[in-house]
Amino acid sequence: MSASRTASRTRSTSESTVELELNLDGTGQSRIDTSVPFFDHMLTAFAKHSLTDLTVRASGDTHIDAHHTVEDVSIVLGQAILEALGEKSGISRYGDALVPLDEALAQAVVDISGRPYLVHTGEPDGFEHHLIGGHFTGSLVRHAFEAISVGAGLTVHVRVLGGRDPHHIAEAEFKAFARAFRQAKALDPLVDGIPSTKGAL
Numbered sequence: 001m002s003a004s005r006t007a008s009r010t011r012s013t014s015e016s017t018v019e020l021e022l023n024l025d026g027t028g029q030s031r032i033d034t035s036v037p038f039f040d041h042m043l044t045a046f047a048k049h050s051l052t053d054l055t056v057r058a059s060g061d062t063h064i065d066a067h068h069t070v071e072d073v074s075i076v077l078g079q080a081i082l083e084a085l086g087e088k089s090g091i092s093r094y095g096d097a098l099v100p101l102d103e104a105l106a107q108a109v110v111d112i113s114g115r116p117y118l119v120h121t122g123e124p125d126g127f128e129h130h131l132i133g134g135h136f137t138g139s140l141v142r143h144a145f146e147a148i149s150v151g152a153g154l155t156v157h158v159r160v161l162g163g164r165d166p167h168h169i170a171e172a173e174f175k176a177f178a179r180a181f182r183q184a185k186a187l188d189p190l191v192d193g194i195p196s197t198k199g200a201l
Contacts, residue, residue: 003086004023004025005023005024005025005084005085005086005185006021006022006023006024006084007020007021007022007079007080007081007083007084008020008021008080009076009079009080009083010076011072011075011076013068013072015060015061015068015069015072016058016059016060016061016068016069016072016073017058017059017060018056018057018058018072018073018076019055019056019057019058020054020055020056020057020058020073020076020077020080021054021055021080022052022053022054022055022077022080022081022084023052023053023084024052024081024084024085024185025051025187026047026051026052026053026054027051027053028047028048028049028050028051028052028053029047029053029054030043030044030047030048030053030054030055030056031054031055031056032044032047032054032055032056033056033057033058034056034058034069034070034073035058035059035060035062035069036062036066036069036070036135036136037133037135037136038132038133038135038136038167038170039066039069039070039073039136039140039144041133041171042144042170042171042174043056043073043077045171045174045175045178046174046175046177046178046181047178048178049175049178049179049182050178050179050181050182050185051182052178052181052182052185054077056073056077058072058073060072062135066135066136066137066140067137067140067143070136070140070143070144071143071144071147074143074144074145074146074147074148074151075147075150075151076151077147077148077151077152078147078148078149078150078151078152078154079151079152080151081148081151081152081154082151082152082153085112085152085185087194088112088114088194088195088201089193089194090187090188090189090191090192090193091112091184091185091186091187091188091191091195092183092184092185092186092187092188092191092195093111093112093113093184093191093195093196093201094109094110094111094112094183094184095108095109095110095179095180095181095182095183095184095185095186096108096109096110096180096183097109097175097176097177097178097179097180097182097183098161098176099172099175099176099179100172101163101168101169101171101172101175102165102168103162103163103164103165103168104160104162104163104164104165104168104169104171104172105160105161105162105163105172106122106158106159106160106161106163106169106172106173106175106176107157107158107159107161107176108156108157108158108159108173108176108177108179108180108181109156109157109180110154110155110156110177110180110181110183110184111154111155111156111184112152112153112154112184112185112201113153113154113155113201114153114200114201115153115155116149116150116151116152116153116154116155117149117154117155117156118142118145118146118149118155118156118157118158119156119157119158120142120145120146120156120157120158120159121158121159121160122159122160122161123138123141123142123160123169124160124163124164124169127166127169128142130166132166132167132170133167136170138166138170141170141173141174145158145173145177153201154181156177158173158176158177160172160173
């Protein structure tokens, strides 16, 4: 195995404080406390299904809205992923996953491209306004993926193919992203160097 693919980052603003540690070559262990319970649930699922060890401690102005805390944690997570990936030598680069959760079905495709881009489609009308767990607005799913993609330099496509329950839809999206990212970050013994004709990602 190559050098340790780990990162530790902090971010402090007038709106939130975030401390985050991750190991891309972990087993999916996590200790998550963002002060936004449903987001804790989503990040725990991300860690478990991407086989990324993840510790997050965050606090913020959740008495106003969960938005700032979710956004800032996602920014830091993206930045930590980028740092931990290092030069990206030997990675598979691409990942694709189709994940059901009861009636919900979501697909995610990830390219560790160095080019931040998110295409996010298929959530049902009104999903963005729904409060999940009483504290997390449906619109924050897309916002989290945007911040992670930008911070980590990922091209990400997420499609909701079906679903009725907002909790199930959001969780299927995060699990699909996790599984696709797991494939993309994996070290492939058949890959020699950086998997790009440009020689850089």
